[in-house]
Amino acid sequence: MPIHDISRSAADLDRNALAADLGARGWHLVPGLLSPARCAELKADYAADALYRSTISMQRHGFGRGEYRYYRYPLPDLVAALRTAFYPPLARLANDWAAMLGRASLYPADHAAFLAQCALAGQPRPTPLILRYGAGDYNCLHQDLYGELHFPFQIAILLSQPGADFDGGEFILTEQRPRMQSRPHVVPLKQGDAVIFAVNEAPRQGSRGPYRVKLRHGVSEIRRGERFTLGVIFHDAG
Numbered sequence: 001m002p003i004h005d006i007s008r009s010a011a012d013l014d015r016n017a018l019a020a021d022l023g024a025r026g027w028h029l030v031p032g033l034l035s036p037a038r039c040a041e042l043k044a045d046y047a048a049d050a051l052y053r054s055t056i057s058m059q060r061h062g063f064g065r066g067e068y069r070y071y072r073y074p075l076p077d078l079v080a081a082l083r084t085a086f087y088p089p090l091a092r093l094a095n096d097w098a099a100m101l102g103r104a105s106l107y108p109a110d111h112a113a114f115l116a117q118c119a120l121a122g123q124p125r126p127t128p129l130i131l132r133y134g135a136g137d138y139n140c141l142h143q144d145l146y147g148e149l150h151f152p153f154q155i156a157i158l159l160s161q162p163g164a165d166f167d168g169g170e171f172i173l174t175e176q177r178p179r180m181q182s183r184p185h186v187v188p189l190k191q192g193d194a195v196i197f198a199v200n201e202a203p204r205q206g207s208r209g210p211y212r213v214k215l216r217h218g219v220s221e222i223r224r225g226e227r228f229t230l231g232v233i234f235h236d237a238g
């Protein structure tokens with residue numbers, strides 16, 4: 001599968017819009033990152049057991065309702081390409097955020113170096129995953145932290161077509177602001193669109209200096225049909 005267009009999409013990211021969107025609301029939309037054909041291929045491979053290291057029933061864990069599967073190493077080329085290509089521009093912003101939050105610059109320039117840090121920190125297991133929801137399923141608001149070491153941004157790509165393959169199933173993001181009520185976002189995703197969002201916290205500039213907001217994401221109930229998502233998380237798991 002040719003993957004050069006994934007690198008081009010990452011290189012074409014509008015850095016200013018990325019920083020502005022993530023800073024102001026915690027998410028940035030990348031329309032049409034994956035073609036319908038690629039979405040179809042990823043969905044068809046949901047049944048290919050050899051590709052996955054584990055399968056999680058969300059209901060059993062109290063995470064909601066639905067199922068997801070973690071890919072094993074070596075990742076499918078496309079999934080690996082997404083991580084490799086989108087990491088560098090996001091790492092630059094991650095280091096800017098770390099500075100704003102008063103931390104030392106932590107993230108190396110390329111993803112392989114960051115994965116080596118994860119492995120050294122006892123987090124060697126791959127985290128990219130594919131999620132499948134049917135009617136009545138949903139994903140509770142959560143954060144994908146898999147250990148001490150985490151990268152501040154992740155990507156979710158909608159593989160199904162809203163209105164055709166499924167109804168309902170909106171991608172939801174909430175910002176919990178200190179001593180204030182939480183602010184909800186519904187991210188308008190079409191098939192193949194990607195949302196880049198903050199994993200844990202985001203720095204904000206207040207009138208009395210910088211403060212932090214906590215972010216969580218989830219999916220509202222799928223009312224009809226079947227909905228698949230590809231989740232690209234940059235840190236590995238313990």
Ligand SMILES: O=C(O)CCC(=O)C(=O)O
Nearest residue numbers: 131156171219229230231
């Ligand atoms: O299905 C979705 O849109 C959300 C998936 C998710 O929680 C993730 O990619 O981390």
Ligand SMILES: [Fe+2]
Nearest residue numbers: 143144217231
């Ligand atoms: Fe998630």
